[in-house]
Amino acid sequence: MFSTLQEEAALRGRKGPPPPLASLAPPAARSRRFARSNCACGGSCPKCSEEKRPAGPRQARDGDQAPVADQAEVLAEPPATPAYRDCSERITGITDANERLETARQRAREFVGAARRALGAAPVAGTTYETALGRHFIAPSAAQRATIEDNYRQILGTLVVSNYICNSQNICEGEQAFWIEADDLVHVCRPFWELSPTCRAIILIHEGAHDVGIGVAGAHPPNRGSAQYPTGNTAAPAGQTTAGRMDNPDAYAFFAAHIWRDTDTGRSCF
Numbered sequence: 001m002f003s004t005l006q007e008e009a010a011l012r013g014r015k016g017p018p019p020p021l022a023s024l025a026p027p028a029a030r031s032r033r034f035a036r037s038n039c040a041c042g043g044s045c046p047k048c049s050e051e052k053r054p055a056g057p058r059q060a061r062d063g064d065q066a067p068v069a070d071q072a073e074v075l076a077e078p079p080a081t082p083a084y085r086d087c088s089e090r091i092t093g094i095t096d097a098n099e100r101l102e103t104a105r106q107r108a109r110e111f112v113g114a115a116r117r118a119l120g121a122a123p124v125a126g127t128t129y130e131t132a133l134g135r136h137f138i139a140p141s142a143a144q145r146a147t148i149e150d151n152y153r154q155i156l157g158t159l160v161v162s163n164y165i166c167n168s169q170n171i172c173e174g175e176q177a178f179w180i181e182a183d184d185l186v187h188v189c190r191p192f193w194e195l196s197p198t199c200r201a202i203i204l205i206h207e208g209a210h211d212v213g214i215g216v217a218g219a220h221p222p223n224r225g226s227a228q229y230p231t232g233n234t235a236a237p238a239g240q241t242t243a244g245r246m247d248n249p250d251a252y253a254f255f256a257a258h259i260w261r262d263t264d265t266g267r268s269c270f
């Protein structure tokens with residue numbers, strides 16, 4: 001189903017328009033953008049170290065009012081928006097890249113926290129959790145659920161300010177974002193800024209999964225929206241395995257969003 005060009009694009013990152021001619025690309029753009037990291041950090045190396053504070057309480061969902069108990073926090077001085085590396089207007093083409101990236105990072109952390117909390121228990125019939133587990137991870141055993149939870153723990157370690165850099169159109173080849181082994185950073189490209197807030201968080205989890213070694217060996221695993229991993233209220237196609245989904249960055253991204261939002265998204269986030 002994929003053309004060769006699309007397959008090559010999938011290896012570099014999330015789907016985008018066909019890349020420019022190689023002769024126009026700078027040297028950095030020619031290296032594979034999803035190779036396994038040498039850092040083997042597991043969330044402990046300086047670059048990938050987990051933030052010291054634990055995952056916070058679940059924040060209000062889209063459109064929800066903050067719970068009364070959170071009023072004091074809401075009224076307190078908001079923390080300053082971090083300055084992400086190279087996320088200037090000149091590079092990103094927008095004036096609020098730091099704000100958008102910070103919002104996405106915090107939301108991604110919320111998604112991952114919700115997923116980790118859910119995975120501690122076996123699914124109960126008729127719950128969103130049961131539906132989400134089957135749709136994104138097929139039928140994991142208790143031991144596999146524990147492994148998935150540990151992978152989320154490592155992904156949380158990538159969702160830190162120092163793990164990101166904004167890139168210009170000269171370096172990006174149409175990706176929303178990509179991770180590369182060379183600098184162990186998640187590179188954020190202009191198409192990322194046009195995504196919905198939910199999809200921006202999904203993309204950060206996807207790239208964080210690559211950062212911890214998921215979906216970096218061999219061909220890129222099927223992204224959400226493909227025949228192997230369709231969007232919407234659709235059962236997993238035959239042939240999809242738990243082991244395969246456990247190595248699929250989108251499974252982590254879309255499961256976590258599904259749990260936190262208490263409903264799946266119909267978007268493929270492309």
Ligand SMILES: [Zn+2]
Nearest residue numbers: 013014220249
């Ligand atoms: Zn990917």
Ligand SMILES: [Zn+2]
Nearest residue numbers: 037039041048
């Ligand atoms: Zn790393």
